[in-house]
Amino acid sequence: MSVAAESGASAGLVTSFFEWFGNLGIFTWQVMKAAVTPPFEGRELIRQLDDVGSKSLPLVALAGAAVGVVLSMEVRASMTRFGATSLLPSAIVFSIVQEMGPTITGLVVSGRVGAGIGAELASMKVTEQIDAMEASAVNPYRLLAATRIVACVLMLPLLTVAADACGIFMGWLAQTLVAPISLHQFIESGFRGSTLSDFLPPTFKTAVFGLIIGLIASYQGMSTRGGAEGVGRAATNSVVLASLFVILADVVLVKLILVVFH
Amino acid sequence: MATALDIPMKQTDANLPGHVGAVAVENLHKTFESHKVLDGVSLCVNRGETLAVLGRSGTGKSVLLRLIIGLVIPDVGSVCILGQDIAGLTLDELGEVRKKMGFLFQHAALYDSLTVGQNVAFPLVRHRSGLSKSDRGDRVNQLLAEVGLEGALDKMPSDISGGMQKRVGLARALALDPEILLLDEPTAGLDPISSGEIDELILKLQREHQMASIVVTHDLHSAKTIASRLALLDRGRVVIEGEFDDLEQSDIALVKQFLKQS
Numbered sequence A: 001m002s003v004a005a006e007s008g009a010s011a012g013l014v015t016s017f018f019e020w021f022g023n024l025g026i027f028t029w030q031v032m033k034a035a036v037t038p039p040f041e042g043r044e045l046i047r048q049l050d051d052v053g054s055k056s057l058p059l060v061a062l063a064g065a066a067v068g069v070v071l072s073m074e075v076r077a078s079m080t081r082f083g084a085t086s087l088l089p090s091a092i093v094f095s096i097v098q099e100m101g102p103t104i105t106g107l108v109v110s111g112r113v114g115a116g117i118g119a120e121l122a123s124m125k126v127t128e129q130i131d132a133m134e135a136s137a138v139n140p141y142r143l144l145a146a147t148r149i150v151a152c153v154l155m156l157p158l159l160t161v162a163a164d165a166c167g168i169f170m171g172w173l174a175q176t177l178v179a180p181i182s183l184h185q186f187i188e189s190g191f192r193g194s195t196l197s198d199f200l201p202p203t204f205k206t207a208v209f210g211l212i213i214g215l216i217a218s219y220q221g222m223s224t225r226g227g228a229e230g231v232g233r234a235a236t237n238s239v240v241l242a243s244l245f246v247i248l249a250d251v252v253l254v255k256l257i258l259v260v261f262h
Numbered sequence B: 001m002a003t004a005l006d007i008p009m010k011q012t013d014a015n016l017p018g019h020v021g022a023v024a025v026e027n028l029h030k031t032f033e034s035h036k037v038l039d040g041v042s043l044c045v046n047r048g049e050t051l052a053v054l055g056r057s058g059t060g061k062s063v064l065l066r067l068i069i070g071l072v073i074p075d076v077g078s079v080c081i082l083g084q085d086i087a088g089l090t091l092d093e094l095g096e097v098r099k100k101m102g103f104l105f106q107h108a109a110l111y112d113s114l115t116v117g118q119n120v121a122f123p124l125v126r127h128r129s130g131l132s133k134s135d136r137g138d139r140v141n142q143l144l145a146e147v148g149l150e151g152a153l154d155k156m157p158s159d160i161s162g163g164m165q166k167r168v169g170l171a172r173a174l175a176l177d178p179e180i181l182l183l184d185e186p187t188a189g190l191d192p193i194s195s196g197e198i199d200e201l202i203l204k205l206q207r208e209h210q211m212a213s214i215v216v217t218h219d220l221h222s223a224k225t226i227a228s229r230l231a232l233l234d235r236g237r238v239v240i241e242g243e244f245d246d247l248e249q250s251d252i253a254l255v256k257q258f259l260k261q262s
Helices: A003-036 A042-054 A057-082 A085-126 A127-136 A140-178 A183-191 A196-204 A206-222 A227-261 B061-069 B091-098 B114-127 B134-146 B164-175 B190-209 B220-226 B245-250 B253-261
Strands: B023-032 B035-045 B049-055 B076-081 B099-105 B179-186 B214-216 B227-235 B235-243
Touching: A003 A140, A003 A206, A003 B227, A042 A085, A042 A140, A042 B049, A057 A085, A057 A140, A085 A127, A085 A140, A085 A206, A085 A227, A085 B076, A127 A140, A127 B091, A127 B099, A140 A183, A140 A196, A140 A206, A196 A206, A196 A227, A206 A227, A206 B114, A227 B220, B023 B061, B023 B253, B035 B061, B035 B076, B035 B214, B035 B227, B035 B235, B049 B061, B049 B220, B061 B076, B061 B099, B061 B179, B114 B134, B114 B164, B114 B190, B134 B164, B134 B190, B164 B179, B179 B190, B190 B220, B190 B235, B214 B220, B220 B253, B227 B253, B235 B245, B245 B253
Parallel strands: B049 B214, B049 B227, B099 B179, B179 B214
Antiparallel strands: B023 B035, B023 B076, B227 B235
């Protein structure tokens, strides 16, 4: 490839990168305007809360439980080497609540809900159902996007609490099978010396993850073009981009929490 | 008790004598990327009149309808609906204008997760919130009866034929008693018998509702049956506009070719 062609391709990539962010910004503005003006879509919001929340719960709980078991096994090996097995409950609890629970929840929801929203809205877009909605004088930003985004924002912290609880419980179970300890003792030891500011900010940071997942998946779905291939691309892009931005947002949020709360 | 059927038609300026038209588009230009689709189209349709827009595939007929209902924004030119210029309206303001319009999409664009009855009820649920459930049900049954689909209430769109889907789309378009009806290829993809039935249905609805209608089609026979005026579009321009006899007597080569081929 010639130098001119290479630089042309790079310029195209940079342009599409900024174009994507620009269009996402316009989409966000439209959704925000629609979300804060009546009529409010209470019934659709409840349907989405159920779809995002209760239907994601088993998956999130299972992922949290698996992380709890793995952490328990891994941390035990390290702690034993340094003769600090008494710190094992704290290490497990803090790891899960401060980082593993929120991140795992964000990624699992990115996969399940992100793909679902992306594919559903993309399918509606390519079959002109969203246009039909607009033609029927219904604002699709309000009915379709805002409800899904708000549902993600509200449900992510609750799902995180569920993931944390399952992780801690399974962490205890894995621990007690090797060195018996009561659940009460494990939890008391795990939370000793900690304050609410150790647990609330990491849990509520997942509301930002929810915003990212809902926004990106809705945008990808509603801006789809190109039939079945477009629907597939929208679903894939929703998951990939939502997961990527959740991880990047986590970096920023962790630093922010450390600066503000510690 | 007032029923949905008693909802009065709104009196607008378009109903008054001497008004320019229910739909008036002037000097419309639209380009997608580098492809010029419309190149200065001007048309006017009065209440009780049906205009058929004819032309080969890809001449911008469907784009014209989308511009009229505000799903696409023109590069240049104006669209006036019932005397109101829709340029610069917000989505919610545009929604108020769209409540006076019905749109039948080329592929019906039915909501595939809703039943036939729910599809027809959709505009009523959204915009006739004062309507009781039984009145709404009566209105849906009446609309389905008008399009000859009394028994299809609980069927899913995927379970009915293309012709039936178009009828449901038409029933949905009529749900709010529109003053303007836009039909995008109402007979495309249908067998001659179904096409004839749809034509008859449109004629019947025209007689009963006295709407201003624009029908986009490439089916000359259908256009001749249902329209009072015809306009032939080619390369984004109106080549000729008038009654069918005017087209027959035209010396324009393209018009002669179109009539000969159709």
